Amino acid sequence: MTFLNQKYQSLTPYTPGEQVDETEFIKLNTNESPYPPAPKVQKAVAEAAQKLNRYPDIAWSSVAKPFAAYLGVKEDQLFLGNGSDEVLAYLFQGFTEQGIAFPDVTYGFYQVYSELYDVNTTIVPLKADFSIELKDYDELTGTVIFANPNAPTGVYLSQQAICDFLERHPNRLVVVDEAYIDFGCTSMISKITQYENLFVVGTFSKSRQLAGARLGFGVGNKKVIADLNRLRFSLNPYNINALTQAVGSAVLQEQAYVNQTIQKTIDVREWSKQQLAALGFEQTDSQGNFLFVKHSQISAEALFQALRAKKILVRWFNQPRAKDYLRITVGTQEQMRVLIKAVKKILTEVTS
Numbered sequence: 001m002t003f004l005n006q007k008y009q010s011l012t013p014y015t016p017g018e019q020v021d022e023t024e025f026i027k028l029n030t031n032e033s034p035y036p037p038a039p040k041v042q043k044a045v046a047e048a049a050q051k052l053n054r055y056p057d058i059a060w061s062s063v064a065k066p067f068a069a070y071l072g073v074k075e076d077q078l079f080l081g082n083g084s085d086e087v088l089a090y091l092f093q094g095f096t097e098q099g100i101a102f103p104d105v106t107y108g109f110y111q112v113y114s115e116l117y118d119v120n121t122t123i124v125p126l127k128a129d130f131s132i133e134l135k136d137y138d139e140l141t142g143t144v145i146f147a148n149p150n151a152p153t154g155v156y157l158s159q160q161a162i163c164d165f166l167e168r169h170p171n172r173l174v175v176v177d178e179a180y181i182d183f184g185c186t187s188m189i190s191k192i193t194q195y196e197n198l199f200v201v202g203t204f205s206k207s208r209q210l211a212g213a214r215l216g217f218g219v220g221n222k223k224v225i226a227d228l229n230r231l232r233f234s235l236n237p238y239n240i241n242a243l244t245q246a247v248g249s250a251v252l253q254e255q256a257y258v259n260q261t262i263q264k265t266i267d268v269r270e271w272s273k274q275q276l277a278a279l280g281f282e283q284t285d286s287q288g289n290f291l292f293v294k295h296s297q298i299s300a301e302a303l304f305q306a307l308r309a310k311k312i313l314v315r316w317f318n319q320p321r322a323k324d325y326l327r328i329t330v331g332t333q334e335q336m337r338v339l340i341k342a343v344k345k346i347l348t349e350v351t352s
């Protein structure tokens with residue numbers, strides 16, 4: 001017996017990475033920041049808690065004003081979402097009449113939203129080196145979406161390639177999901193005013209230590225923002241709760257702390273790349289807060305299981321083009337030392 005509408009009965013939902021007890025596991029599976037939220041965040045929660053009898057600000061002003069200023073855009077070019085996942089959901093729901101195209105290896109939610117909103121979808125294979133070739137999207141119609149740097153590969157596509165595509169296709173919406181842009185790459189946000197067909201999505205989950213608060217954003221021309229708000233006000237006007245608005249506002253006063261943690265993550269990422277290369281791993285030159293690696297002596301699945309047995313959790317995607325690889329979130333220096341040691345031990349065991 002089911003009460004669910006027929007058309008949703010075959011939906012394949014997104015599979016989030018496991019959340020585990022961190023006193024037991026080293027958690028390198030969901031690309032969260034390993035560092036605690038900035039000091040002002042906790043105080044902000046306590047203060048905001050006293051006003052929870054009131055609905056939150058529908059204009060999200062305490063976040064939107066300083067954040068728009070930080071990004072160098074106008075407030076009417078900025079949209080905030082309950083995680084960037086919510087922004088992405090609105091884009092798939094409302095901006096895909098001519099269809100949508102995205103890479104075969106990318107953020108898993110794109111496929112899920114495509115099915116949920118019954119969008120005409122074209123999957124475009126990445127090149128052999130896992131890079132995105134935008135010329136492969138030239139003959140298609142409709143919206144294009146990709147993550148940059150891409151997930152789970154970490155491969156970054158240059159601004160120039162994206163600008164060229166925007167110019168070739170002024171009538172197609174191009175969504176660039178910049179969840180990982182802060183870890184050393186250049187954002188497209190500075191191009192928003194120049195290209196009306198550009199929309200950039202971002203999140204406070206990865207580089208700002210706020211995955212648990214659910215705060216994402218979109219930046220684009222003000223007509224797209226107004227249309228997103230039309231959808232929001234038809235579903236959930238209070239999409240950012242008061243506690244999240246408070247912590248979002250607080251973390252924006254902590255940019256020095258955020259920058260420090262970003263730099264640590266970049267340093268540890270590069271150190272980890274070297275260590276893994278020395279152990280014979282093949283990997284992309286990831287520009288995210290994660291690594292995408294494989295080893296000729298052990299399958300990704302077997303290494304995933306062996307690490308799990310040693311209480312280190314990484315991510316393995318059972319997907320045709322990604323299944324030979326592990327995605328390993330860049331943790332603290334200490335966590336990555338433990339990881340490297342464990343990997344060494346496992347490799348000695350399989351090769352002896």
Ligand SMILES: *Cc1c(COP(=O)(O)O)cnc(C)c1O
Nearest residue numbers: 083084085107147179203205216
């Ligand atoms: C993590 C991630 C998101 C989702 O972020 P939230 O803001 O936590 O919803 C979106 N896109 C990509 C590519 C991601 O890796």
